[in-house]
Amino acid sequence: MALAMLVPAAVDFGDGSPDWPVFVQTAIFTGMISGLVAMATQNQGVRFSPRLGFLLTASLWLTAAFLGALPLYFSHLPISFAGAFFESMSGITTTGSTVLTGLDKMSRGVLLWRSLLCWLGGIGFIGLALLLLPSLRVGGIQLFHMESSDKSEKILPRVNQIALGIVLAYVGLSALCMLSYFLAGMSMFDAINHAMTTLATAGYSTHDTSLGFYAHNRLLLVISTIFMMLAALPFVLYIKAVMPRRLSSLVDPQVTLFLFLVVGFSFTLAIMLRVGDGLPFSDALITAAFNLVSIITTTGYATEDYSLWGPLSIGIFFLASFIGGCAGSTSGGIKMNRLIILWRLAIASMTRLIMPHAIVKIRYGESEVSTEAAQTVLLFFFLYMASLILGAMVLATLGLDFVSAFTGALTALSNVGPGLGDTIGPVGNFSTVSDPALWVLSYLMLAGRLEIVTIVILFTRSFWAR
């Protein structure tokens, strides 16, 4: 992270922006902190317990958000510390909600820093979900582990190799995305920034109007749509794709459902736009698909105020904010794998009510879902809904109107970015939101990113017992 800070420092220095010493100073500070943490961790040598895992995960993200906020706070931006922390948390959790306006004229160092936070947050989250959370049994995706116990998959590489493969896929796709953006007509600086926030499904832009700045460039929207989709698919897929194996192992029920939903919703919205606004169907489809994919992958770019597309669109975008992409990607929300498991659990429960003696097993793909995994999914769902309702209540108490409070809590918890309504809707931002509300939203973004359980568990009595 310290090294990452030196990048915007160099850019700002090159641009002659007065913020460059801030980046250097905070880089040194961050480097020192990181060094201390690394030393402390090495000296400890303790056995890895769940308790320690939860604490470490939470403090890692919290520290990263704090350190990420420093350059923003000490730069020449007119924001409070709550604002800087919110902005940094929004980046590191790949939410992409912003308190800043006037992005188009902002120093390039700050813009690059925001994008870098997203990009690091994105790969950090995939690592977390793939490597750490399963061992804490918080069901980021245990799919991968379930598969490795399958005998036919003996050729599966070891954890280190998987981690390397994923980093390569992430970096490679980012580079490819950047190049495509550039060739489609973005400036190099915009291409770099947007590539980073696309792969992280974060949605920070270098323009106040987000990708609406390029709304006339149809090709660019198509490219962006494709890469947002790629960023919301399980990254393990890319490793599998390049490895020698039968094609059937590439089929993951969550990917099927995801593609099905995206196509279904996009066509519905496109038909509506065609009928309502009289756009040519190809234009309507591109606009509809771009904005829908942006929300369902929890990226949060917008080309225009889709809430004006008519009543159906509000419903669909509202629903899409809950859904999210696939597990094992950078996207947020409830996610496809959990939706499938929740759905099957509900069906199984009802079947048991009808046929009390039936034995109903919950299957996911080719494996059976263990009771333990099912419990974790149910726990997530309960905590997600409870956080949403209580979050909305607290935000309303802090003075937000009902729509902003509810969709604000939702967009933060799902790491989407924009909410609904005049204030925080697709063409708005969080610049007018009060500091206390920004703290609450920062908490919700963090909780949402760490699958909620990881954060809420810190507040339980049994966590601190003995």
Next chain:
Amino acid sequence: MALAMLVPAAVDFGDGSPDWPVFVQTAIFTGMISGLVAMATQNQGVRFSPRLGFLLTASLWLTAAFLGALPLYFSHLPISFAGAFFESMSGITTTGSTVLTGLDKMSRGVLLWRSLLCWLGGIGFIGLALLLLPSLRVGGIQLFHMESSDKSEKILPRVNQIALGIVLAYVGLSALCMLSYFLAGMSMFDAINHAMTTLATAGYSTHDTSLGFYAHNRLLLVISTIFMMLAALPFVLYIKAVMPRRLSSLVDPQVTLFLFLVVGFSFTLAIMLRVGDGLPFSDALITAAFNLVSIITTTGYATEDYSLWGPLSIGIFFLASFIGGCAGSTSGGIKMNRLIILWRLAIASMTRLIMPHAIVKIRYGESEVSTEAAQTVLLFFFLYMASLILGAMVLATLGLDFVSAFTGALTALSNVGPGLGDTIGPVGNFSTVSDPALWVLSYLMLAGRLEIVTIVILFTRSFWAR
């Protein structure tokens, strides 16, 4: 029900209102239908299966709503059939949302019929939750059954006696409520109507301004608050209270939590009103407690637009709409017993994550919650949230604004009555809502009243298999 229809017929006849033949005709029709159903049921003599139970419950409520709508539709009211069905469903499910305006000048027969629907719906629901749902294992309240297996409770009377006791408690409290209202200054007709809709936690009033009509009468508000509370406590409590047994068996965790929440929220709101509006504290407390109790018990009376009390009030009233009263009462919502079980399940799940080998039992009062009961509670929670989100989405699609769509779905599903916002808020009503939206809301009210599972299960494949 046919007999019940003759009551408003008599009243209207006495008043010289032109609607009385309508009530007589529909009474005859209803009587015929009931007779046919009774005959069909007797001839059948089949073994009682879960399938039949679900089907019977759903069709009973649906038929009642349909029959209840007939007098409203054929009377001189300016409403569509969707409106009449909505109004009847709203009564029979004790929701109390209305499409009618000009209540103050309406024929007394219609007003009485609305109240009667609520009153019958209220006792019908308690019967359903106590007697039928437990045998379908939909966890209305299995508490009662759990207790009867306790050895110290051998003196518990048989089912018939319990049913009789509950009917007596319901009728007795209704009479007491009516008398109190009358003595506190209501007209006899208003006292009868409001007593019926209070005990049913339904909230229909004979005035457009609801109990705001009597807002100056502090005593009346206190009385109403007390009876709403009584209506939201488990009715089994009243049977136990008059039976010889140790006091401790009266303690039910859900009652404790309920009283705690009501007192806590009321005082918070009262302090806010005192500070904000400068009301004397006693007045503030009475107003706050009345409106809060009205929502949390899912009655739905209102004396004024509580959403104007400031940001905190919107949050509290929003939360209260989810919560609901105790199981075994006439109130709706998630209810206290399920909230407690959900909470304990979440804590247990998290404890298991921290201490993988710990054995954690879920207790409710003095009994242990079975895995099966826990599953049913989780199923309810999932279906409740999914119905809410999808319901809000469909309502938004049908043209309601976001606040109306979301709180409309919520208020219908929890059988509360008023939502938030300008249209369907505490001082509004559903008269401007379109017919298709009324059908959706009618469905949500029915689903909410029948604990959702009972309705949703009818849409599963396994219900109709074989």
